[in-house]
Each structure stands twice: as C-alpha cells, then as structure tokens.
Amino acid sequence: MKQTMKQHLPLKPALVLLAGFLYVAPLAAQEFVSARIACGPWIQAAGETEFTVVWKTTTDAVVWVEVAPDDGSHFYACERPKYYESVYGRRPVGDLHTVRITGLAPGTAYRYRLYQQALLLNAGNRRMVFGEAFGNDLLQQRHYTVTTLDAARPECRFSMLNDIHGDDSLFRKLTADVGALNNHFMIFNGDMLSQIESTQQIVDGYLKTAGQRFAPFLPLFAVRGNHEHRGAASYDYMRYFPTATGQPYYTFRHGPAFFIALDCGEDKPDSDIRYYGLALTDRLREEQADWLRKVVASDAFKEAPVKIVILHMPPAWKANHWHGMREIARLFMPILNDAGIDLMLCGHLHRYLFLDKGDANNRFPILVNANRTRLDAVVDPQEIRLSVVDADGKTLHTHRLSRTAKYLAH
Template sequence: MQDDKPVLGRRGFLGTFAKAGILSAAGLAPAVKSLAAASVAPEAHAFLCPPYLQNPAPTAMTLMWLSNKPSYSWIEYGETAELGLKAHHSQAGIVDSYNRIYRIRLEHLQPGTTYYYKVFSKEIAEFRPYKLTYGGTISSELFSFTTPEEDPEQVSWLVMNDIHDRPASIPHLVSLSKEPYDFVFFNGDIFDYQEDEKQIIDHLLTPAAQAFASQKPFIFTRGNHETRGKFRRELPDYFDHPWFFAKTWGPVHFTVLDTGEDKEDTHPVYAGIVDFDEYRRQQAEWFKQVAQTKAFKKAKFRVVMMHIPVYHSGDWHGPMECQKLFGPLFQQHKIDLFLAGHTHRYVVHQPVEGKHAYPVVIGGGPKEGARTIMHVKADQKNLKLVMLKDDGSEVGRVELKSRR
C-alpha cells in the first residue's frame, strides 16, 4: 500500500538535516524538528477495511481483511455470539503470519446455519530467526453470516457493473433492492485501472463491506479496465476465487468468464505485454468441458456472467472475439440467461433467432442516471430478473420457465 506519509531515503534524510542547519541560522529550527518528529511518528495498528466474505459453500466460507502492519491473524466464531471456536490458516506446517492481507477459510461448517464471528490481528513488531516480538492486538466488531443450504430450492443474487471508481455507487445501488439475496456479483470495470492497494480498499472493499460484504459474500470478475495499470497483477490477491470458474447454487449453474481487453493485443497502449486472444481461446475450450458436466446438464437454469457482451456491444476486437469464440458455444449448449456490462447502456435484448436463443441483459454505466443494479431470483421452475436504475425505477425485466 502506498503510504500517504513521507518516507525518507538516505538522501532525503541527509537533505532534511542540511535544511535544518540552514533554517537554524534563520531561527526556524524548532519548526523543522517538529516536522521531522511528525514524519517518523509510529502509526497505530489498524484495520484497513472491515472483513469481507468470499467463496461461499454449504460447509465453508472464506473471510478476508487487511491491516496496516504485518501481523498474525485469526478468527473467533461460533453459532452464538459467545463464539468459542478459533481458526487461522496454515500451509505445510507454517501458520500464515507477518503479512497484511488475511485469507482464512472456515471449514466443517453446517449448511444453512448462521455463524457469528470476530477477526483479530496481532502485530508482529519484530521477526528474527529465533525471536518474535508481538505488538498490540486489534479486533473487529461482531458480525454474522449464514452458510448456503446443501441443495437449496432457490437462489437470488445482485449484479453490479461499470462502477468505474465511484465507490458511493455501491451502497446506493445495493440499498435500492428490497428483495433478499444470497450474494453480490461485480461484473467488471469496478475500477478505471489498477493503481495501488489503497484504490482497491477505498473503492471496493470498504464500501462493499460497509454495505453488505461482512454479512453476505461477493464474487468479482474483471472487466477490460481491471487489466490496466501497474497494480493489475496484484489484484487477485484480494479475492478468493479464480477469474473464470463454474459453480452450482441450487437450481442455477453459473459460468463466470473473464473477457479480457476490448482492443487488439497488438494495440500500442498495451506495449506488447498482453495475450488476451489466447486467454479467451483457452476459456472457450474450458467451457466445452464444463458443458459436458452433470451439473451443467441437469441445472434448471444455465446462467453465464461476463463483462463484455457476446452480442450487441459493437465491432471492436474484444467483443468480436467473444462473439466468435463463445457465441456458438452458448447457442449449442442452450444457456438460459446472459448477463454483461461494458457498453454503459442498460438494455434487455430478447432472444434473436440465429444468434442467441436466450436474453442478453446488459447493465448500465457509471454516471448518475445510467447506473443499474439487477436482482435475480431462481427456483426449480422460474427465474425472474428485475433491473433497477439508480432512482429506483424498473428499466428491465426477464421471466423464464425452466426447460429441464
């Protein structure tokens, strides 16, 4: 994380003393001493964001959070507010510690059960080969979450896309939907580009956690803007799932794909360091395997979510590659619903003969008056999607009957 406070290297350190000598002659040395003291004052140990939930399962849930100092961290949890259980993460006999990004998966949970929890981080002030010195311990407030049922009769979720570094949009849009939901899906371009850790914390993790994510999990997939910027490689560290994956939740089989960039790999802005054509091709081959699974074939509804629409998104290179690679596969394997963003124009495209035998729903853009949130609910027979604009008015609806 980029620290807002100045960090003095050797030259800066010596330069400060040189300036102090000059200012001393002018009678200004006390002010310089105060400035120097302030710049090296120790920072209090603190959480950088509230805990947020990831990767839900009937018998497991991942909790993540960050602090500003290397720590040993753990979770205390239980089926009552008294807690009573403790978990940390270890691998190959070594407990995760002396880090600032914490990822702990609670396992052996009971399906459909509410758990209470608090997270703890104990600062590691000094870490020598044979001497470890702890600092203070900080703890969160008490939160709770509920695990999914083992085989639920229904599932519901919210979908947001194209927030583009406007963090206030997250709690505002979530507040518009009055229906219950199991998780939230961020369908790409939540950021303009990846600059540093502070941006991820301030523009996604904190507003999401304050709005819902300490009690309800979220899933995040990249848009084309998340592939840009010097911090793009670090972005996966803040989530507990791959960029593309398949998951069944009750009557719905979800396929999440990562559509990559919207321009040619050879475009000058990428400076020769992207390879999204091959990446999309690999995902198309992977989807062919997913479509042969029992979970996909037996699902009451097959839903695909990805940032760039497979149709109705212009003729740039990325959208056309998505259309060429994925369009025939989605048609062949009879998906039921497709959710996307990218165009900044909210719309529901009904099935088009010869192209897509399923609705293509595209969420809105980042500006006030164009922002949208979708609420989707499916049971064993019906799926219903309602898309709301940021003033709460309905701007799209899909109602489907299961074909299986």
C-alpha cells in the same frame, strides 16, 4: 570472591544483548501499535461447505478467524475453532488477509470473528515481536454472520453491479437499500475501477463501502472487466478476490442455479499499444474455452435446473464490434449455445440492453446492465425475475423469464 553475572559474560554476546535492548527499547516509549480493520471483511469463494474471509488491516499483522454456529449461544460459550491464514505451511505477515473456512454444512448460518495481531518489530528471523491480539468486541456481540450456499434451496436471490469505474458515491447510492432485498449473494460484473494503479484504489473505489454495507454478510462473486486487466496493481486483483479455482473464471451453485463466471479479457487486440505488450488475453480466452467445455459436460452443470453465465463483455453481434467481443462470440458462444444456458448477464456497454434469443446469434437471452443501475434477480426452477433499478431506487426495467415459455415474455 563472588563474581557477578556481568563479569562472566563474554564480550560478544553481551554486545548482542545490548544491541537487542537498544533496538527494542524505543517500542516501550512508542504509542501502542494495534492492527485494526482497514477494509472489509468480504466473503469470497463461497460454496456449500466453505467460504473465504478476506480483509485488510491498518498495519502488518498475523491473523486468524474463529467460527461458531448461529445457535443462539454466546460466542464465549466455549472455545471456538480457529482458522489460520496459511501460506505453504507458514502464517504470513502482511496487511491483506485471506482465511479459508472449511468443513461447513450447506445452507447454514455461521458466526465468525476476526483476530489480528500487529507486527511490532521485524528484525528478520532473529527477532520478531507481535503486539496484543485484537478481535471483534464480543461483549457487544459484534461478530459477523454468513450463510453457506445450498443447492437444495428453492430459490436464489442476488444483485449485480458493474462499470462503477471507482465512483464510490454512485456505488453508495446503488447499494443503499441492498440490505432490504434478502439477497443471498452479490455479483460485481467487471470494470469496478478504470484501472488498478494501486490496491488503495480498490478500497477507495468501492470495496470499503462494500465492507460497510454487505460484504461481511453476503458472499461476493466478482469477475474482471477489461479495465481490471490494466494498471500497475492489476496483478494484485486475484489476491483481493480469490476464487475456488484459483483462476479468474470459476463456477458456483446456489438454489436451482448453476453459475459460470467468465473473464472477458481485453477489448482491443493484445498487441494494442495501450497494453504495453503485457496483455495475453487471447490466450486466456482460449484457455477458458477449453475449461468451459469440461464445465458444460459435467454432471454438476447438467443436473442444475437453471444455468446462468456472468461475463463482463457481451458477445459481438455486429461487424463493428471490437476484437474482445468478437473473440467471445467465436470462442464461448458455440459452447454456451449448445449447453442449454438460460441467461447471460453482462455489462461493459454503459447502457441497458436486452438481447432476446436470436438477436446476437444467441440461443438464450442476454441482459446488459448499465453503468448507473443495479440488477436484482430472483431465480426459481420455473422463472427468472429481473429488475433494473437506478440510483434513486426507481425500477427502470423488469423481465419475467419463464423457463417453460422459453423466455419470450418480458
């Protein structure tokens, strides 16, 4: 007599199959789950031949990015190279995604498309189920375009914001017309939140708006202020803003300018009771000073016609200044004063301040941008032009820093 397959199955495997069916079956009855973009993308760690795309999805997913030249061809003209998120040889599952794009040409525009595939079921190594992959709608030509940095470019244009402290409505006003500036990148110079208690605060405080306004198209260079050192989710900061060095301090070059981005650390002594014994920013500043000596000794730094420092807290120049600013004056300024720096850009004080050479034991000008203004900059080998603009678009201060006149004109 012919036996059925069911009769041949041993009891244990049959139970496993049944359990698997019961576990997966509810998925069919559920509303289809897809991963969508929750925030971003934003471009990090841009260089002449690479950039990193970061974005957040509405649910856990695996992702990749497809890249095409900006040559007028349809994105579907051919198969485009895929760049996968990769962590130690595996594709990670999560809701924050970081994909490095490499092997690019300087000063070249590239189109890119995000793809994300939701994790529907995670029963461990035995059973993982992913949904359908979703990407930007290419039939509607909805891709992003970003241009790599280029040292050969004759000028460099950027805007800087700082001390927003999670005021998204202010951030919206200050960035309302930023698209008309023909910027090449943006700078966030610290204290964009008051403290980071959850990563959702980063999204709600300014990053979602940045993703809607400019961050998919303009590289973003961010440094921490003292307030980004605080809060339960402050440890996630570097996951949201990865850098080329893997550290919160780094350099980049665009047009005639070499930029040094420094982490200011905390403002009070690390032992202050408000830091709960968790701050080690004295050590961080010492470590940076060692790194900074190597940077200013490098050919890449020396060869750049213009040298600009980005640092949230300015160096102390008065006896009543706090510990962090005093440490910046002690550790960073002797190195920078001997390095031929052309300009330092700071925040922190919540007021505009222009420190000319010598005002703060400085051999280069320091501009402190206020908390409710945006700084716009155009840099060429002869001149740095700076404008400080308020939330109504009114220009409050301008500086023309002539390199040949040693920056005395403004």
